[in-house]
Amino acid sequence: MNMAEVRKQFPILDQEVNGHPLVYLDSAATSQKPQVVIDAINDYYERNNSNVHRGVHTLGSRATEDYEGARDKVREFINASSIKEVVFVRGTTTAINLVASSYGRQNLSEGDEIVLTKMEHHSNIIPWQQVAKETGAKLKYLPLYEDGTISLDDVREAVTDRTKIVAVTHVSNVLGTINRIKEMAQIAHEHGAVIAVDGAQSVPHMKVDVQDLDVDFYAFSGHKMIGPTGIGVLYGKQSLLEDMEPVEFGGEMIDFVHLYESTWKELPWKFEGGTPIIAGAVGLAAAIDFLNEVGLDEIEKHEHDVVQYAMQKMNEIDGMTIYGPDAKERAGLVTFNLEGVHPHDLATALDSLGIAVRAGHHCAQPLMRELEVVATARASFYLYNDKKDVDHLVEGLKKAKEYFGDVF
Amino acid sequence: MSFNNLDTLYRQVIMDHYKNPRNRGTIEDEGSITVEMNNPTCGDRIDLQMKVEDGIVQDAKFEGEGCSISMASASMMTQTVTGKPVEDALKMSEIFSEMMLGKDIDEKEFNLDDMGDVQALQGVAKFPARIKCATLAWKAMEKGVDEEQ
Numbered sequence: 001m002n003m004a005e006v007r008k009q010f011p012i013l014d015q016e017v018n019g020h021p022l023v024y025l026d027s028a029a030t031s032q033k034p035q036v037v038i039d040a041i042n043d044y045y046e047r048n049n050s051n052v053h054r055g056v057h058t059l060g061s062r063a064t065e066d067y068e069g070a071r072d073k074v075r076e077f078i079n080a081s082s083i084k085e086v087v088f089v090r091g092t093t094t095a096i097n098l099v100a101s102s103y104g105r106q107n108l109s110e111g112d113e114i115v116l117t118k119m120e121h122h123s124n125i126i127p128w129q130q131v132a133k134e135t136g137a138k139l140k141y142l143p144l145y146e147d148g149t150i151s152l153d154d155v156r157e158a159v160t161d162r163t164k165i166v167a168v169t170h171v172s173n174v175l176g177t178i179n180r181i182k183e184m185a186q187i188a189h190e191h192g193a194v195i196a197v198d199g200a201q202s203v204p205h206m207k208v209d210v211q212d213l214d215v216d217f218y219a220f221s222g223h224k225m226i227g228p229t230g231i232g233v234l235y236g237k238q239s240l241l242e243d244m245e246p247v248e249f250g251g252e253m254i255d256f257v258h259l260y261e262s263t264w265k266e267l268p269w270k271f272e273g274g275t276p277i278i279a280g281a282v283g284l285a286a287a288i289d290f291l292n293e294v295g296l297d298e299i300e301k302h303e304h305d306v307v308q309y310a311m312q313k314m315n316e317i318d319g320m321t322i323y324g325p326d327a328k329e330r331a332g333l334v335t336f337n338l339e340g341v342h343p344h345d346l347a348t349a350l351d352s353l354g355i356a357v358r359a360g361h362h363c364a365q366p367l368m369r370e371l372e373v374v375a376t377a378r379a380s381f382y383l384y385n386d387k388k389d390v391d392h393l394v395e396g397l398k399k400a401k402e403y404f405g406d407v408f
Numbered sequence: 409m410s411f412n413n414l415d416t417l418y419r420q421v422i423m424d425h426y427k428n429p430r431n432r433g434t435i436e437d438e439g440s441i442t443v444e445m446n447n448p449t450c451g452d453r454i455d456l457q458m459k460v461e462d463g464i465v466q467d468a469k470f471e472g473e474g475c476s477i478s479m480a481s482a483s484m485m486t487q488t489v490t491g492k493p494v495e496d497a498l499k500m501s502e503i504f505s506e507m508m509l510g511k512d513i514d515e516k517e518f519n520l521d522d523m524g525d526v527q528a529l530q531g532v533a534k535f536p537a538r539i540k541c542a543t544l545a546w547k548a549m550e551k552g553v554d555e556e557q
Contacts, residue, residue: 344475360450375451
């Protein structure tokens, strides 16, 4: 499938918003879904819906096959060594909370350190703040440089034998920075620490091999990778997950239940209390098939071309400030401010032209403070965007500048 | 591409309040109330100060950061409530909320002209994502009055 064909597979993109063809540039918040994903979910409900792992009946078996088949698909997609290492959760936030509440509580104590960056999304900050408060562990932030990057030398200096966890995003949702996870994992391991990675902005856009990166935990969401909302994945090394206590208890995750105590199922099911997100997993599997068909390398290259073009065109506009690293070293998003136009006003103006961008703090208030801005606007690209979308954006930005310039 | 429908939102009078905010600053009086309010979804922030005496809003001033709508609304709100009895200010806040929900205001019950420039914000109702920007200053005023009482 070539990239022009790809766009046609997303029915939502074929509409007018406020009298203009929709230009969707907010995929870092959530991505759109191709017809095959929508169909897979419908088909599951129309033909196979049943609860998993219990029914003796045929539909029960089909639903179980669908659900567990999806798990194996995810395993292959990120190259985990076993399905025991693939836990289905609600999304990246839930996955990180699971690691913090279970692994964190069990392994942190007074004086231990958690090393993180200032470019983390709130969901990779707050769970660690909470577990630090409970255990007496300390948070230690790596310095952030002007160009939106962190340095491995700083990582080497910050990570000590006191460090128990390094919590870092693979790709920044604001700056587009791609962090060097493999090197960071190595440094963490040299000190006996584990590395927990927020992969929400990386898995949808580039090939991720958890074994090659040698990460201990890796979290991501289905809805940012053309799958449905409500499903996400926690990858964890089997040896670590084995020793971790579940954080949710109830049906589905138990082995034997007695009056005063119970035992848990084996991995990964001990972490999946309650009826799981079956339709979500089915949708995610269809999304992975679609991404594989297009090819992750192809997607990465395409986004790179689009973002490079976007930065070049946007930089030609007077009063434009773009945050983060050079085009050649960044993922497919551009966070910016246009002098004289508040990002909310800008987003409203663009919306009136059918162009959807995000404005605000992007769930990264500490980073906004670091950048010394209250809010920014962000355009984020995915496999269905092209250079024409960028042209619309740039034209819209120029109009907005003119409009708000005129009223003053 | 044109911005015709944007004019509903960004009326001249709104832009004037944004560019030349009234009552921007602080009240140098120990008896005044200070309220800080944020819009957590977008980072807009207002620090509102009010001086209330004998049930009358004697003075209202604000500092803050935010979009044109939130800052213009703060400017208009402070202008409108200054000199008014507290209960009138609260009533106006109620009317303003209804206005933002696009409800028709019964002009027999309430004279909209009393709201002054605030009326210019009526168009915000057509932009649901921006309603919170407009109501921030009013919420701060309500909170301030509440704390005073």
